[in-house]
């Protein structure tokens with residue numbers, strides 16, 4: 363998936379994936395997922411202008427997002443009336459606010475070497491990417507944040523090769539992550555709501571999954 367594809371999507375306001383409320387699974391499961399441990403840092407890859415960022419910040423976490431579209435990032439801070447400062451790096455720009463920072467750039471070009479994450483919240487990130495990029499993305503996550511637990515929301519449906527969103531089965535999640543994470547499925551439900559970010563012509567096959575991924579060597 364080319365970078366320009368997403369930048370164009372934002373310019374045309376074709377953002378069917380954006381939700382006007384916090385994701386229901388995040389509200390339902392976040393406390394259980396974090397086990398009410400110390401409030402730490404949450405990474406939100408491919409974050410768009412999701413209200414989930416606000417939910418996590420209000421829960422007391424420091425939130426770090428990455429998003430390729432500057433329009434999305436500008437809209438996030440403006441629409442939520444959050445003051446931020448901008449710092450330009452050679453390949454990306456960092457928008458910094460009190461509780462939420464967003465790296466605006468290609469996730470594969472951001473330098474994460476100085477950043478430690480306790481948790482990763484992946485909603486519509488992995489499934490936004492076609493297979494070769496998905497493998498690269500999973501490697502990035504495993505290499506840069508080996509100690510982070512992952513809250514992973516995915517979709518599965520009949521068409522395997524058209525997207526985004528791209529279908530992801532439990533078996534594919536296992537292939538990408540089971541070497542280093544213990545994978546626990548928390549939810550699996552059919553999606554009948556055609557307003558969601560799904561393929562309208564295969565709505566009857568759509569399934570939503572939620573997984574908790576816990577690093578094996580730090581359990």
Ligand SMILES: C[S@@+](CC[C@H](N)C(=O)[O-])C[C@H]1O[C@@H](n2cnc3c(N)ncnc32)[C@H](O)[C@@H]1O
Pocket residue numbers: 365368369379380381407408409410411412428429430431434467468469470485486487490526
């Ligand atoms: C399907 S949307 C999900 C957005 C958000 N997670 C949500 O739940 O609303 C995927 C987002 O990833 C961004 N994106 C796609 N490729 C990216 C990349 N290589 N680096 C950073 N952001 C990217 C897109 O601009 C888009 O906003």
